[in-house]
Every structure is written in C-alpha cells, then in structure tokens.
Amino acid sequence: MRIAITDSGVGGLAVCADVEARLRRQPPAGPVELLYLNAALEDDYSYNAMATREEKVRTFDNFLRAAAERYAPDLLFIACNTLSVLFRDPWFDAHRSRPILGIVEAGARELEAAWRSDPATDFIIFATPTTIEDGSYARRLRQFGAPAGHIVQQACPGLPDAISNDASGQQAAALLARFVPEALGRFERPPARVAAFLGCTHYGYQAGLFEHELKQAVDEVRILNPNRRAGRMIADEIERRLGGDHKAAGPVVIRFVSRYAVPAAPLRSLAQYLGATAPATVAALEAFEHVAFFHGAPAGG
Numbered sequence: 001m002r003i004a005i006t007d008s009g010v011g012g013l014a015v016c017a018d019v020e021a022r023l024r025r026q027p028p029a030g031p032v033e034l035l036y037l038n039a040a041l042e043d044d045y046s047y048n049a050m051a052t053r054e055e056k057v058r059t060f061d062n063f064l065r066a067a068a069e070r071y072a073p074d075l076l077f078i079a080c081n082t083l084s085v086l087f088r089d090p091w092f093d094a095h096r097s098r099p100i101l102g103i104v105e106a107g108a109r110e111l112e113a114a115w116r117s118d119p120a121t122d123f124i125i126f127a128t129p130t131t132i133e134d135g136s137y138a139r140r141l142r143q144f145g146a147p148a149g150h151i152v153q154q155a156c157p158g159l160p161d162a163i164s165n166d167a168s169g170q171q172a173a174a175l176l177a178r179f180v181p182e183a184l185g186r187f188e189r190p191p192a193r194v195a196a197f198l199g200c201t202h203y204g205y206q207a208g209l210f211e212h213e214l215k216q217a218v219d220e221v222r223i224l225n226p227n228r229r230a231g232r233m234i235a236d237e238i239e240r241r242l243g244g245d246h247k248a249a250g251p252v253v254i255r256f257v258s259r260y261a262v263p264a265a266p267l268r269s270l271a272q273y274l275g276a277t278a279p280a281t282v283a284a285l286e287a288f289e290h291v292a293f294f295h296g297a298p299a300g301g
Helices: 012-024 053-071 081-086 090-095 103-115 131-136 136-144 159-165 168-183 201-214 228-242 265-276 279-286
Strands: 003-008 032-038 075-078 100-102 122-127 151-155 193-200 218-226 252-258
Touching: 003 012, 003 053, 003 228, 012 032, 012 122, 012 201, 012 228, 012 265, 012 279, 032 053, 032 279, 053 075, 053 081, 053 090, 053 279, 090 122, 090 218, 100 103, 100 228, 103 122, 103 136, 103 193, 103 218, 103 228, 122 131, 122 136, 122 168, 122 201, 131 136, 131 151, 131 159, 131 218, 136 151, 151 168, 159 168, 159 201, 159 265, 168 201, 193 201, 265 279
Parallel strands: 003 032, 003 075, 032 252, 075 100, 122 151, 122 193, 193 218
Antiparallel strands: none
C-alpha cells in the first residue's frame, strides 16, 4: 500500500513522522510505503509567495496530476493547511474521484473537541495568509457554536521558513513576539483562557514557543496541534484497508521526493526536530530524491 503525504515544504514531515511512530507501535498487516512528496516549486517560492490564487491553483493542479500519473498512490493526504483549503476550489473537482484527504478535516475535529470541552474559552487561529484569508477554521468554530467574539485569526507570514531553517527557535521567537500580541489585541477584552490552534504543519515543531509567548499575557493556555490527529487519520486508514494479522507485519518504507534540492539548513533542523521519534523519516529526508516531476503555472495565470 502506498500512502503519499504532501506539503508545500517540509512541515508535513511532522505528520509523516507521527504515522511512522504509530506503525512502529502497531505494525501494519502488510507492506506500506510512506511517500512524502514536496509540493513546493522551490525552496524560496512556496504557494503563499505566489502572486495570485489562480497561480496557486494551477500549480497545485499540475502537482496532483503529476503525482497521480507518476506515483499512483492508494491514498494522498494533503498535510498542508494552505493546500488543503485550496483543494476545496471547484477547479479540483476532476481529482475528487481519487482517494484524497486533507488536514483541514483533522484540524476541524481538533477545534470541535476543544470547544466542546470548554465552550467559554477564546480561540486564536495561527496560520499562513492563504489559510487565514480562506477562513475555514473560523467558520467551522462558528458552526459548532463558538461566538464570533471569541475567535481571532492571526496570519504569520514568514514563520514556516523561520521554523524550518532554525531549530534553535530564535527566528521564530522574534516573529511570535510580534504575532502573539497582535492576536491578543484583537479580542474585545483580555482573554483569561486561550486555545491556540496551530494551523500550519510547521508550527508544531515550535509549539513550545507559542505557549511561552502566550503565557506572558494569558493565565491558561492550551495548544491545539492537528498534526497528530492527521497522523491518526492516516494510520486508521492503513488499518482499515490492510486489516489482517499484525503478527505477520509487512515492512514500512519511507521515501522523500522533492522538485528542488533541499538546502542544508532545513535538513539540519528537521533532524533535530524529528530524529529521536522518527529516524526513518529523517533518513528519508536526508536521502531525498531530487525529481522535477511537476511544473508551476506562469505567473498571473
């Protein structure tokens, strides 16, 4: 069984690592290949850097078509909030016959569980500009019953690169020292309890920095990281499809494919973030396959 996991960059490796850890604890009843496909065009040109929504949509469409033709995964999991919200566009209707899941559903479940456990809490949704502009998570919270005045959205441009390039956290801390006060200032009154939703897969690598910065101003802080729930969704799907006797477990192979050569800085950072819990994922990253298997859309369409 081949499971493809994709993100615009290396943030989604957190989801791949979680799946690896789960399969180590409960081996699959058949062979599994976890294939991480980097959907970014270049190291310094993510989807959030593209000038228009049309360019983002067309480029991701090119990626999905190439991934299906070249790798034919049994399941593609979009472990990227930006790409997951883009995928809701009618442009992608032609792909919906294929088995494709996205992290937005995992995030919505995480938010619902948090709200139902404490309906009086205030929520901050930290995410990329594209995810914030889409507003999916805020809408879902309102649908669950959370009052609009208890929900703040905070875009964090530049934060994914700061996290992936600097495991020390210094770059991320400098940005969060600006983003967190901005978010808190959007509430009508100072919140006593905050549930901080990490709406980008990169953010989970530095979840402690979010908590530390928030606790400078808020008494009770809860961090909501949908990456683990996404990992559970994938592991559950593997279990559902393979079933069988786990005593006769199949091998698990992990590969990493990127259109561009992954620079040294994220290689070092990800090894520090994930090395202890997901050695096979880190090994796949370090031995990445450099394959330009898809192309971008011309700027402006």
